[in-house]
Amino acid sequence: MHPRNVWQAMSRPGFLLSSWPWRSAGFLLTGVPAGVVTLAGLLVAITVSGALAIVLVGLPLLVVVALAGIPVARAERYRLRLIDRDPAPDRHHGPAAAGPWSWLTVRLREQATWRELGYALIFAGLLWPVDALAITVGLLFPLAMVATPLLMATVGGGEETKVLKAWTVTTWPTAFGIAVLGLLALLLGAYALGVAAGARAELTRLLIAPRGGDLGARVMELTRSRVRLVDAFETERRRIERDLHDGAQQRLVALTMTLGLARLDVPPGPLADQLAKAHEEAGKALAELRELIHGIHPKVLTDYGLQAAVADAADRSAVPVDVDLELHGRLPPAVESAAYFVVCEALANIAKHSGASRAEVTGGHRDGRLLLQVRDDGRGGARAGSGSGLPGLADRVSVLDGRLSLSSPAGGPTQLRVEFPCERTDRSA
Secondary structure (H helix, E strand, C coil): CCCCCCCHHCCCCCCCCCCCHHHHHHHHHHHHHHHHHHHHHHHHHHHHHHHHHCCCCHHHHHHHHHCCCHHHHHHHHHHHHHEEECCCCCCCCCCCCCCHHHHHHHHHHCCHHHHHHHHHHHHHHHHHHHHHHHHHHHHHHHHHHHHHHHHHEEEEEEEEEEEEEEECCCHHHHHHHHHHHHHHHHHHHHHHHHHHHHHHHHHHHHHHHHHHHHHHHHHHHHHHHHHHHHHHHHHHHHHHHHHHHHHHHHHHHHHHHHHHHHHHCCCCCCHHHHHHHHHHHHHHHHHHHHHHHHHHCCHHHHHHHHHHHHHHHHCCEEEEEEEEEECCCCCCCCHHHHHHHHHHHHHHHHHHHCCCCCCCCEEECCCCCEEEEEEEEECCCCCCCCCCHHHHHHHHHHHHHCCCEEECCCCCCCCEEEEEEEECCCCCC
């Protein structure tokens, strides 16, 4: 596996023979002119805007100064590719609307803009001189020492030359000895340049593209994608329910009516018996299809909302259920659907496992939150696992930033609580 950055390359044999020392030198070397240009641009912008601020013309230029970090950070992300193959992502978000004003408003509100401005100021005032110092010590000084014999033969006329403008060399053995020392210094300088370049790259990433931000952005995008999947799933459920209700169910109703009319026209006998059996089977199929449609997505939930759907589920429950909900208006479809199926699953578990004689569903929507509680007077001891279906519902609730909790001590009572952050979708109601 090839190393992804200079730190990994330095920990492996063959670093000196690879391209990484030259990549490090190139990163530091290009930082010097980039820093000088950044410093000059900032000084000009600040000076001009400050001088013109007296007549209010320079005030818009202060906005330009605030945005100065954006092109600097973009150039730095390209330079980082020299010593770090992991791309440094752009933290800026696209504006919601078209036009320069929308773009400017978004940029001035973003934390990334001000982080990049801070980096530009540090880069212009401190970092590029450090880059220049590292290049001088790690590369230029050793190269000057290696070139001592050449300089003595050319510039010094074979008699003498100065090494680093510090001391004079007058003999050839000394000149070649300094050249050998220069080679050793060049080898050590390669590692020094790698360390300096790696540290500079990590500082740059920390300020304009922190690695932790990658994880945070991925988690946020994953959460958004899960919500989109839930919405798409609910839309598909409603489509299937509508197609079955308007298509297959209507055909079965027509078939049942046709068979019933045919029974009336046929005299008693074997044919009448077969028609009666077919009529009965068609009725059973229609009843099963209606139950299937209701389980996929009940029409009452789509048409009348969560309160009516919970009341309908309570009426269909094998255990008597008291319903006390304070819901005024409609909630987001995904929330209504998730809350409804939590209640249905809870009532089904009560009927199957609790031995309860009565249950109740209470709750309402207050302060931007939907709260539902399902309680029974059964034997208690319920657990979320063991085929209850609640773990899957808990996952579905968590996608909507909701919480589901179960309290069921031995001897009862059992209480299931679910909570969703949500707002009404019909604020005018």
